[in-house]
Amino acid sequence: MPDYGRMDPFSFAGSKDVDHPVSVRIMNLEGDEPPVKYSTLLDRPDLRHIGSNTGPFSDLYVTVQVWAGSKPFTVPVQTAYKPFRSERKWNEWLELPITYKQLPVNAHLAITMWDLSPTGGKRALDHAIPFGGTTLPLFDADNQVQKGRQKCLVHRHKHADGTDNSKTPALVAAKRKANARNSDVTPQDKDAEELDRMEKLFKKHEMGEIPRVDWLDQMVFRSFEKRGLQAAKSSMKMLQRQRAVNGDRGNEADDDDEGSIDDGRPSPSIFLLNVELPRFDFPVVFADHEYEPPPISALQSLSASQGNLSQRQPQVHFGPGINALGESSDGFGARLIKVYDPEVGLRDNPAEAKHRRLFRSSHRHGILDKDLKPNAKVRDELNMIMSYSPTHVLSPEETDLVWKFRYHLTRDKRALTKFVKSVNWGDQSESKQAIQVLGRWTEIDIDDALELLGPSFDNPAVRSYAVDRLRKADDQELLLYLLQLVQGLKYEHISVDSEHDGTQDSSLAKFLIQRAAANFMLGNYLYWYLMVECDDHSPEQGLDNRNIYRKVAYEFMTELVKQPGGSEDRKTLLRQAELIAILSKISGEVKVSNESIAKKVERVKNFFADAKNELVTIDPPLPMPLDPSIKITGVAPDQVTVFKSSLNPIKCTFKTTTGSSYSIIFKLGDDLRQDQLVIQIITLMDQLLQKENLDLKLSPYKILATSTTAGASQFVQSQSLSSIVGKFKANPALAYLRHHNPDDRQPLGVRPETLDTYVKSCAGYCVITYILGVGDRHLDNLLLAPDGHFFHADFGFILGRDPKPFAPVMKLSKEMVECMGGVNSEHYQMFKQYCFLAYTALRKSSNLILNLFSLMVHANIPDIRLEPDKAVMKVRERFHLELTEEEAIVYFGNVIEGTLTAFAPVVIDKLHEWAQALRA
Incomplete structure (x- = not known):
């Protein structure tokens, strides 16, 4: 249990982490009752053949069911048939079809003992009538799971009532009148007090709270047996409990129509059912499982035109007599409960869907659509739509307008993304025509192509169209967006089957692999971006995404060796990985050591100078992972620095083939992906400003995350x-x-x-x-x-x-x-x-x-x-x-x-x- 052990000296577990089925051991039934008078049996033939009236140890069976919130949580579980001889003893474990982590805090065990009668009777199920019932809460007053042996008071002739205000509680506190004097209270028998005290001690001994001493334990057990547990239980303590039950029954008679069956016995019956619950090494405290709201992306993908449906909750319109005027739907007595279902919220409005089909069917196959021109007012509306940002959600009226003038808009490159958002891709006929219109569109800008590769667009033809636009970008421009394009692979349909070429299903993956295999600069960064994603084992990433990136990385390496000089490039990437592994090793040693900064610097210098680590001389020269245009020939051990921060980053300087030096800061224990993203955006913005002839002398230093917990950044003298x-x-x-x-x-x-x-x-x-x-x-x-x-x-x-x-x-x-x-x-x-x-x-x-x-x-x-x-x-x-x-x-x-x-x-x-x- 990872989250609970931190609260030393307390040791406990949360119920949400206990994946163990709820089980109960039905042990035995204690108690007796006076026999029914013979005269009563003559007057009441229905009582003659009830099993418990024919003998003190008649056959009974027990059913157990979990209840919570006044509702049954499971089907009942039943003991096996077992004939009794000298006492009613089952000694049988029953396992219920629910685990502790699924239990709410108000869960109860409803335990009913069933008698047999051929004539049936009140509350009978076929030939079974209730002998008695008891309801045991699974969590105590401190919200801890009940464990060990429990004595449950049996309410004679009643079903176990599993509702929150149960009329058959397993434990009933003795009631006193408000004006009762101390002298009026009957003193409890001293033997009963002693037996009660001994029972509590036995339970602590059984739970391991009292240390075991074998020879002394045997003596105590023999002494306890001599006192006679059965005799004591029929003494004053039983009478006091009887008085408490009578008081409860007197109150129940007012609100329970069924009441207790009058069978003419001279005094009420008192029974106790002994049960046992599983024991745990630590206290188990109730902890509810928090369910995250289902992400929209996990549901069925919809077209971008329906994206606005996720922003609004479904409207509930009431019918006559159901929360009509004057009846609030939010009150306690409301007859209608409104529950928001995200999946329903994402569905299209049937009336709007019908309207869209009717409207678009008239503008689908008509020849006049190709020559349709907007008037001045409509043209202004279309221009307003074209100016919307990518985050803007089009209204149904706007999508209809874009669809109507789609042929006119094919000359406007800004309109393509708006057109794709206006298409209902779930309609096969409409989708087919939309793909045909895409082929007529004028060339779009790179930013629109990137939008089409986002999570909102699932259609393979649309994503393939965007990739075709990316093919026209040169390698330098592609490098600016490579980080985002690697993320775009998550939204592709890539098969992770080892025998299947996954890139055949993904135009984006195929494009990236081909371009990266032909250009080592692109290949270098693609390799490291993929390695970081493969290393991400967080719940947000998920196994499916990791398998996608592993598949793409494998096929990239396969494609790379097919290129001229590709085998050498592959060895270069593996050598880079070895360099990062060596730097990670020494960084880890420095971080965990309790040495002074001077000693840490000396340790790193000695490590770099050691010929076994092959860092003093790197032959052949190795392209630096941060910047492959820089080729390093070795490290300068005398220029090492270890910083004083908690992670102790290491600054190391490499010698390059040009005779200059290149310094980096290597950090272990920190996720540099956020810094990497910001530097990439700054680099992009610098390029955008320079296209506007505005050179603001920015310094976007290089930074590269090599895993989710390590990375390197360029050191700039400052x-x-x-x-x-x-x-x-x-x-x-x-x-x-x-x-x-x-x-x-x-x-x-x-x-x-x-x-x-x-x-x-x-x-x-x-x-x-x-x-x-x-x-x-x-x-x-x-x-x-x-x-x-x-x-x-x-x-x-x-x-x-x-x-x-x-x-x-x-x-x-x-x-x-x-x-x-x-x-x-x-x-x-x-x-x-x-x-x-x-x-x-x-x-x-x-x-x-x-x-x-x-x-x-x-x-x-x-x-x-x-x-x-x-x-x-x-x-x-x-x-x-x-x-x-x-x-x-x-x-x-x-x-x-x-x-x-x-x-x-x-x-x-x-x-x-x-x-x-x-x-x-």
């Missing part, structure tokens, strides 16, 4: 603003740049190109981190290179998440602005202009960025996994696509000014500074 503030007191960032790039002829004393690089990179990262909602920004993860390049690191919080309260939406500290010369300087005004240009340029490519995030929804990225259905919406909100370009510029200007004047970021930076000082 210093954090926190360390710069510690070195330089007045205007620290400017002093740092002036130290490395002095120019006395300039007003700020810094070379113009250095200051220009600083201003541009500050603007670029402010806009990008705002759009991505990067959180946990402080002076330790804001870095500044000596040549003026400013950049961010550590992207553990994105999409608006932040561990600190009142965190700003964008990080723009006073140290950053002071380096520009203050808010009134010309450089600060240029900074704002660059921000506006970058924000408006990236808004134009919002569809591409949103589609990339849509493909990453199921990528097991921590901050996306928290709310996968809202991840894309959070990015969309930062673009503010509802605003015009002028309104967006005004809005972003207010964001900048609000960040500068906010007081919370200053407090957060100061608190972080104190916290770091305390840690040091």
Whole structure:
């Protein structure tokens, strides 16, 4: 039980983890009753042939059933036939068809003993009539599972009542009148008190709570037998219980029409049923199983046009007399219970489906459809639809409009995704015609092709059409989207059968394998992306997805060796894996060792210098996994550094074939996939800005996750603003740049190109981190290179998440602005202009960025996994696509000014500074 052992010194288990069937041992029946008077038998012929009236040990059988919430949970289970001689003793285990983890907290065992009578009678089932019943709760007052032996009071002539307010409880507390005096209470027999005390001790001994001493135990048992348990139980204690039962029966007579059968006995009967429940090594406490809501993707895939159905719950319309006016459906006495079924919620409205079929049948085969032209008003409506973002859900009227003018829209590349969303792919005739129309469409952009590869589009023809568009992209462009395309494999129909070529069913898998096998740069990254997915054993990934990625990886290697030089490329990838394994080994040793940092550095240096590890000289040169264009020839042991953080990342420097060095930071114990995603998006945004002739001097350093718990990132020579503030007191960032790039002829004393690089990179990262909602920004993860390049690191919080309260939406500290010369300087005004240009340029490519995030929804990225259905919406909100370009510029200007004047970021930076000082 993984979650319960942490609460030392307590040791217990939750019932939801006990996968053991509920069972009960029916032991024996104690007690007796006076015989029925002979005169009564003469007057009551129906009592003559009842088994229990013919002898004190007549045959009985027992049925057991689990009840909860006043409803039966299982079918009854019955003891075998067994004739009795000297006592009613079954000693038989009954196993019920339910496990402890399935039990609710109000579960009861309803136990009924059945007598036989050829004439039947009240509450009879054929020839069986109830001898008596008792109801035992399976959880006690402390919500712990009942265990061990239990004595249950038998309610004579009654079925076991399994309802929540049971009239046949196994344990009945003695009732006293409110005005009763102590002197009126009959004192209990001392023998009965002693026997009661001994019974409790025996039960503790049986449960192992009292240590066993064999020779002493035997003496106690013999002494107890001599006292005569049967004689004591018929003494005053039994009379007191009888009085309690009589009091209950007196109350029950008012509300129980059946009451007790009057058989003319001189006094009531008292019986106790001994049962035994399974014992556990630890207390078992009730813990309910929490069922997650079924994901929409787990249900039958629907067309994108029906995506809006998942957003609304089905409406319930009441009929006459059922929750009519004046009758609330939410009250306790309501006759109708509304239950939301996600599967029903996803189904199409039958009336709307009929309307759509009728409407589209008139615009399906008509020749006039091909020449149908919209008027000015309809054209404006269509233009509005074309401007919708990928996350927008089309209404039924809009889908009908797109379908009606589909031939006209084939000339508009923006309209293809809207057309695909408007098609009912479940209608075979409509689907067939839609595929024919796809062939007439003008060439679409790459961002629309990526949207068609997302989870919303299941039709193979649509996905194949998108892959055909990707074929026209060059390898450099394909590399920008490779991370998302690998995630898109989850939505393909790929067979994992070892004898079947899975890529034949998936145009995307086949395309990626062919392109990656022909280009080692693509092949390098595809290999590592696939390896990380194969390594992901989290519940979110699932075995099916892992098998898909294993199949694609196998077929990629098979295709790779078929290429010229492919065998060498395959060996290169395996050598890269060996390098990562060696780095992981030493990182693991360093992390678990309790040595000082100096000793850890010495350990790593000795490890790298050891010729057995083959790191000092790497021959032939090996392409670096982070960047295959860099070929390394060996490691420089004297340039090793081990950082002080909890994971102790290792900085190691490699020698390259060009004579330069390449430094990386290898980290074990951390999932770098989120950082990898952010760096990939920053790289993409940098390319998009440069296409707009806007070079903001961004520094998207390389980063690669090699597994779910390890990865490497490129080391860029720089210093954090926190360390710069510690070195330089007045205007620290400017002093740092002036130290490395002095120019006395300039007003700020810094070379113009250095200051220009600083201003541009500050603007670029402010806009990008705002759009991505990067959180946990402080002076330790804001870095500044000596040549003026400013950049961010550590992207553990994105999409608006932040561990600190009142965190700003964008990080723009006073140290950053002071380096520009203050808010009134010309450089600060240029900074704002660059921000506006970058924000408006990236808004134009919002569809591409949103589609990339849509493909990453199921990528097991921590901050996306928290709310996968809202991840894309959070990015969309930062673009503010509802605003015009002028309104967006005004809005972003207010964001900048609000960040500068906010007081919370200053407090957060100061608190972080104190916290770091305390840690040091």
